[in-house]
Amino acid sequence: MPFTFSIYDFTGFTQWVDATLRGACSPFWATLWEMVIVGVLFLAFYAVVGLYLVYAERKVCAFIQNRVGPNRVGPYGFFQTIADLIKLLMKEIISIKQADKLLFNLAPFIVIVTSFLALAAIPFAKGLHPIDLNIGVFYVMAISSMGVVGILLAGWSSNSKYSLLGAMRSGAQIISYELSVGMSLIAICVLAGSMQLSVIVEQQRDLWFIFKGHFPAITAFIIYMIAATAETNRGPFDLAEAESELAAGFHTEYSGIKFAFFFLAEYMNMFIVASLAATIFWGGWMPLHIPGLESFNHVMDFIPPVLWYIGKTAVIILIMMWFKWTFPRLRIDQLLNLEWKFLLPISLVNILIMAFIVLMGWYIGL
Amino acid sequence: MREIYNYFKTIFFALKSLWTGMKVTGAYFFKPWKIVTQQYPENREKLQMFERTKGELVMPHNEKNEHQCTGCGICEMNCPNGTIIVKTVINETPDGKKKKALDKYIYNLGMCTFCGLCVKTCPSDAIVFSNKFEHAVFNKNKLVKTLNKEGSTLKKRAE
Known part of the structure; x- marks a missing residue:
């Protein structure tokens, strides 16, 4: 296998790595080494993305509120979050006397492991796709809903009223909003006819699904954005850690690096949700193609797929931050009203409309 | 429907x-x-403060070293936490009248909450708040200030 590397197609490069490893050692060790390499790369990616999303959030929030934001550590405060991380690493880990020790220590790891697992199924670029499961969408949904277990454990084991209230709110919220997230994704799976993320991306070569599916796809996208914001426990749905009511919600009793785990996992969940939205609705790493405009499509092809992927994800994250710093927090009854009386019925009807449109071939396409 | x-x-x-x-x-x-945030240490040279900023209490003196404080002590009475001590002396005028005059106007910045009641209640507008806000000192005794200048007198009222 000759060495090939292209920023437009990583397939050759990953196959070269695979062939080299298999040539050097037995298949078992080759697979193990590949897993280690991917794991280490993801750890680095996780840390960088988590840190810089915190930085981005602080800057976006500052600009929305006519402030400057972090601006002391490094140029434009670029190293502020690294300094924060070092501070958190050096802080004392307080062990709570009345806490359930095992569950208390386990909870942050469950939260962080679930977000880590979900990352595995995301296609970053052509050929840069750790596991291409044939039920990719389902897998991401299933894994990301495991995070609530960690949150509930954190709340329960802390043996604190604030934590327990925050965790129960979070549980109720995630379980109900998961339905809408799933339903809006099903609408697109109906259009794509597949749950495999690589197939979904490949099918958007001519036109992204949000344009191809026109009205029901846009409805699904809006529902997905609302429900995904709620599922990641972000404002305006941040009842789980409502600062003004519950101190810090389920992670009130955590300190030091364990608190940092929750914090990182929250931002990583936001990244996963945003990249899933970018993949499902906006074509993932697929450049913007408009049928009929050949020269335009060629110009778009010159931008590497990785940049397309990062750009789309960044735009969706920006929209979610925009939500957070604009809207006031919902009350718990308003939250459940919104889900059960509005989002869920609409997304159910939306699937029906989408199925009808797919059946009649009324989507925009070639 | x-x-x-x-x-x-x-x-x-x-x-x-x-x-x-x-x-x-x-x-x-x-x-x-x-952006409306003031980048404070950088823009220290051209920092624009607002008229209403309550930095510290000062007693304005005119060019003849005259202030307007009669030493009535209303500010001292109104101060909620004993920041102000007005020390007065009784002067005897040539025609035998006894008149109260300000001796020392002591203001303890370290105890001041900047409520502004002293300025509000002063009947002769003798004291105002200045915009100076950088008060850091190494010794808290330096925060106890005498506001009337050495040898200052009460401004004669236009009669």
Whole structure:
């Protein structure tokens, strides 16, 4: 296998790595080494993305509120979050006397492991796709809903009223909003006819699904954005850690690096949700193609797929931050009203409309 | 039918009002140059303070070293935490009248809460708040200040 590397197609490069490893050692060790390499790369990616999303959030929030934001550590405060991380690493880990020790220590790891697992199924670029499961969408949904277990454990084991209230709110919220997230994704799976993320991306070569599916796809996208914001426990749905009511919600009793785990996992969940939205609705790493405009499509092809992927994800994250710093927090009854009386019925009807449109071939396409 | 109409009306107005809010914050976001935060240590030279800033209590003196304090002590009475001590002396005028005059106006900056009651209640507008706000000193005794200058006298009223 000759060495090939292209920023437009990583397939050759990953196959070269695979062939080299298999040539050097037995298949078992080759697979193990590949897993280690991917794991280490993801750890680095996780840390960088988590840190810089915190930085981005602080800057976006500052600009929305006519402030400057972090601006002391490094140029434009670029190293502020690294300094924060070092501070958190050096802080004392307080062990709570009345806490359930095992569950208390386990909870942050469950939260962080679930977000880590979900990352595995995301296609970053052509050929840069750790596991291409044939039920990719389902897998991401299933894994990301495991995070609530960690949150509930954190709340329960802390043996604190604030934590327990925050965790129960979070549980109720995630379980109900998961339905809408799933339903809006099903609408697109109906259009794509597949749950495999690589197939979904490949099918958007001519036109992204949000344009191809026109009205029901846009409805699904809006529902997905609302429900995904709620599922990641972000404002305006941040009842789980409502600062003004519950101190810090389920992670009130955590300190030091364990608190940092929750914090990182929250931002990583936001990244996963945003990249899933970018993949499902906006074509993932697929450049913007408009049928009929050949020269335009060629110009778009010159931008590497990785940049397309990062750009789309960044735009969706920006929209979610925009939500957070604009809207006031919902009350718990308003939250459940919104889900059960509005989002869920609409997304159910939306699937029906989408199925009808797919059946009649009324989507925009070639 | 009415209920269904109202249902969709609710959704429509909800989205509309959410968009109104997002337009406001979005407009701020895309104008980062309209930041109102003062970059304090950097812009120290040209820092613009507001007239209403309560930095510290001062007693204005005119060019003839005259202040307007009669030493009545109303500010001292109104001060909620004993920041102000007005020391007065009784002077005897040539025609035998006894007159109270200000000796020392002692102001303890370390105890001041900047409520402004002294300035508000002063009958002769003798004291005001200045804009100076950098008060850090190494010894708290330096925060006890005498506001009337050495050898200053009461300003003669225009008669």
